[in-house]
Structure formats: structure tokens, C-alpha cells
Amino acid sequence: MKIAILSGKGGTGKTTLSVNLFSSLKKATLIDTDVEEPNSHLFLKGTTYHEEDIMKEYPVVDDNVCSLCGKCGDFCNFNAIITSKKKVLVFDDLCHSCGGCKLVCPTNAISYAEKSIGKIFYQSVGDNKQFLYGKLLVGEISGVKIIEHLKNVTKKEDILLIDSPPGTSCSTVSAIEGADYCIIAAEPTPFGLSDMRMVVELLRAQKMNFGVVVNKSNLGNDDIYTYLEEEGIDLLGNIEFREEFARIISVGELLVDHSEYVRNIMTDIIKKVLGETYA
């Protein structure tokens, strides 16, 4: 079963939920697909046993063969190729690797070179547990390719937890694609509720099964519970804000290692989402 953990608003506890659920399972794989700002590895403290570069292609122009017709630049939708009457300039960081420039070139002057846009790290974190995370190179415009790769290498896993990026744009869609169930980490505040509505819209459009965990449940108001009831959305659990929890998380430790209250909540969530046998 593939379970994605996501949120509309950032900082509502996706990673906290992901790593603590992961620790509470006997056997599971966790992938951190927030490749812009991955944090799970800070809590799991595994050792990297394998690293992979994720490559993208970008065009290289053979000036000897190039007729300076400008068709490649005209075609490129991403401003990655600028042509003058004297030269062709390629901005590889803007290239989306669509292959169009090569197709339109009348003199076959374009070939593709590769560059790394980031990495995937494979970490050992204990028996029966697998953990991978991705990291986008700073300055690159999109991590979707890395997310797709993470999903691809773990597609045969029995129980897969997907720590997803915040928000609802293309990275998040890529992370949750193919998931059997989604857990929304939400906050009971006006911002939290507003952002959660957008996630609900996304999940409904993608026809996903989902439930909600309310984090920092004592710092806010009841509007979120009213909304969940009205919309018939499953409430999987509530986690209170306590300053001691904030401190534990601050130093990169797992709540389940310190709090029976949190352990019980994780067990509850696992029972509800995966079934009794996995708890």
C-alpha cells in the first residue's frame, strides 16, 4: 500500500508525521520527495550506502553545422535558446529537455549532453526498513524528475510512505501519483483550513482516498472540525502542541521515542489506514 503524506500549508507536520509513522511500522519504505527541502533524513539518521545522480539532457549546438536559421530558439518554449545572426546561446538551467530543438533543426546541428539536477540517497535505517530521499541542486527550476525517479525505484514496495512536498503544484502531484491513500497534515487555524481546502480539491480531482491528522490541535479553533464533518472527511487523529514536542523536533529527534501519547496516536493511525495487523 502506498500512503502519501501531504499538506497545503508548509510546516504543518508532514515530516514529523512521516518519520514517526515510519518508525512505528515493523516493515516499511519511506521516500522523502520534498526534494527542494528534504528533512526526513535529519530524524532518521541513517547511513547512505548508495547515491545516484539524476540527470537531465540539454542541447549542445555544433557551430560548424549550424546555419543560424534560428528555428531552435523560436521553437523553445522555455527561453533556453537565444539565437542571433552570429551565434546560438543555450541556457541549460532553463531547459526542460523536451527534445523539440533537435527535431526542428534543419541541419542536425543539435545533440544532447547531460547534467545533474540533483541526487537520490539510499539509506540503511534498520531491519526491514528502507529510506530514500532526493535533493534538488540549488538553482534548478524543478525537482519533478527526481520525484519521479524516487517513485520509480520504490514502486514494488509493500508498504510505501511518501513524505510529499508542501503545496499543491506539480511537485506534489508527482509525489502523490499512484498513492492508495493520502494523509493530510493540517493545522486548526484559518490559514491551515484555507490551505487544506486546496489540498482537498486536489485530492478529489485526482480521485484519492484520504483522511486528516490535525497537528497542534490545541492552537487554533474548531472551524476545521466543522469543515471535516460537513465534508464527510475522516479525522485520523489529533496531535497537541506541547513545547517539549517542539523542542524534541527542533533537535531532530523522534516524538515516538519520547512520548507514549504520540506512540498511541501513531498506532491508531496505522490501524485506521493499514489495518490492525500492521500496528
Added chain:
Amino acid sequence: MKIGICASNESTDSEVADRFARAEFFAVYDSETLQFTFYSNTAKFEGSGAGGKAVKVLGDLDVEVVLVPELGPKAIDALKIFEIKSYQYKQGKTVREALYEYFEKKLPELLESSVKGKH
């Protein structure tokens, strides 16, 4: 020759733009006809790569010199392939004033990407 000037509006009395790639308009002055023509800078709508695209807009208009507030690295690279020279004006001038200052040789040539100073 044609000189491009980054403008905030379609008039020679309007203030010069404070960004190159995101300028609203380019004023192009033709030193032979002594006329100004204004073009909307289509690069301003781009998410990324606006610098390169803005240069393309000007290059295709056969501009040889451009008067700018600043330039990012992509714009600098693109200006080189068009062999367009760039000169930096100070904010707050009108399009016409910036042009006069260029002719009076008061504007420094911009050869590298201008980096904003640290606090």
C-alpha cells in the same frame, strides 16, 4: 543606429525602468530618423528566462546599444551574441534624459552582471 532604452511607459517623458528584463516597454531611438518607437517588452510576462528573451526582442529590432538600470548574467551573455553594448543609467531619469546622458558620454558601460551590494 538604433538605441534601446528601458521605459516604464510609452512616452519619452516617462521614467526609465528599474529592471531590464521586466521593463514594461522598450523605447527605440533611431539616430538617423531622430524618431522614438515604443515596443511592449513581451519578456516581462515570462516566469523564467526573461533576461535572454528581452535581449532577443531588442536584438531582432537591430538595436546596437541599450541603456539599462542593471543586467543579470543571462542578459549579459545574450547581449554578447548580438554584439549589443550596454550602458547603465541612474534611476529617476526620464527616457529622454537617459538618452542625452548617453550622448554626453556620461553613462558607464556595463561589462559584467551588476551585483547588488550586501547590507
Added chain:
Amino acid sequence: MLNEIAIISGKGGTGKTSIVASIIPFLDDLVMADCDVDAPDLNILFPGEIRESRDYIGFKRPVIDYDLCTHCGVCYQNCKFNSITEDIIIKKSTCEGCKVCEYVCPTNAITMHDYVIGKVFKRDTYYGPMIDARLIPGEESSGKLVAEVRRLAREEAREQGKGTILIDGSPGIACNVISAITGVSKAVIVTEPSVSGLHDLKRVVKLVKTFSVEATVVINKFDLELNLAQQIKDYCDLEDLEVILEIPFDREMVLSIADLKIPSINNIPFFETQKWHNFISYLDQKESS
């Protein structure tokens, strides 16, 4: 010259939007730009008349005329984004609008059509005009929408004679954040004293330096973990970055937002300190030509 200030965070949940909200009542001459297009929250705290709203066309997507389509599969073979199935159906969630399919189709069965990816709003709030936008959940091109919000904010500032634009950026470091910070006068990075906060701060600092933007750092909830707060200060020192403000954790700030009240004008003592006022003065500084 316009004073454009971007408030960003790298990590979500550091209190960025709450801080943006707290800054607003203290700046005159202001246009607000909510560039967190995945999760636009500012208008919740600063409601106002919507003066204008319009659909935003992000890019073009292919439409197939099945009367002309011969199911030859050339489009499917050439699509690098897995956006056309073998049965020649467009999968819009991964389409990037590159137009390769339109180009390769031998029967001209594919044409590119404008695609609405979100909505842009111009509002008049108590503290000034606000430009914000909502990306349709699941959509691409958030960077382009952010650029549009910035463009409209600059246009608004020019038309209304306003001198300052305050940008609420989104978490992360990719295209939408890049669009929020290019060419700004100053960036303020809001962080928190946690291992995640420090980790993410390092990446967003790298981004800000890549784009040559002047930046300072605010450590929010700094007293929740003093050791990590010190580690952050040490890091900033190493990177020649000023920690311009440290805000203590106060439940009242969270509860204030939950009550839809702006923290800085809701009797919270921190906002009466000289430190806060110095921070505002820094933000207000206009660059001389």
C-alpha cells in the same frame, strides 16, 4: 526606485506569513504581493474589496482533433513527459506545453490551446492594494504566475504612486521562489531554531546568493531551542549574513492569527520593542540611485 522586499523561508511553518502580516501596518506607501500562489493566505488576514479578478493563462496545452488523428502514435513516441498515452489521450497533469506533439503530428491533428492555470486578484485592503493569485491545485507554471503577481504589483505601485512592495514568498527553493526573489531590493529569510530550519536555511541562502540578492535573516521562536539558535547565528556569521531580528516564541502570536488578528497590533509586547522598530526601519530604507 521601488523598494521591493521579499519575505521567504525555505522551510514552511517558520512564521513567514505571520511576520509579513505583522510588518504590513508599519509600512506606508505599500502594495502587498502574495506570491505564495499554492497557499495564498494574506487575504484572509487582510480582507478587501476585489477590484479586479481574472483568469490567468499559464501556457498552452495540446488538444487532439480525433477526426484528423490516425493513431499513428508519433506524438506518444516523442513526448518526453509521458503526457500522451498509447491510446492517444492527453494526460494533462504532466504536460509541460513544449509543443513537440503539435510539431510532429503528420496530420495536423494536434493544436495548442490557451490553458487557464489560476486566477489573479487585485484587492483594496485597509493597508493598501494587494495583488494575489491562486494556482489551480495540481497545476504547473507556478513560477510564471508568481512573475505575473510581481508584474501587477509593480504596475499598481507605479499607477498609485506607492514606493514599497512587500512580497510574501512560498516555501522551497524552486521556480516559484526564484520568481519571487529576482531583482528585489532586499530578501528576508525567516527561519526557526531546529535542525530542519538550519538545513533548509542553508539551501535558501545558497539560492539567494546565486541570484545576487541582498538578504538578512530573522530567527523566529528563537528561544524554543537556544543551542540551535546559536548554530544558526554561527552559520550566518560564516556566510556574512546579518541576523537582523530574533523573535521569542509567544503562544499569543499563534492565537492572534487563529483569531484573525494581526499580531503586531494586538498588544503583544515584542512589537513595541526597539528591536522591532529597527527592523521596520531597515525594511523601509529606500535605495538611493
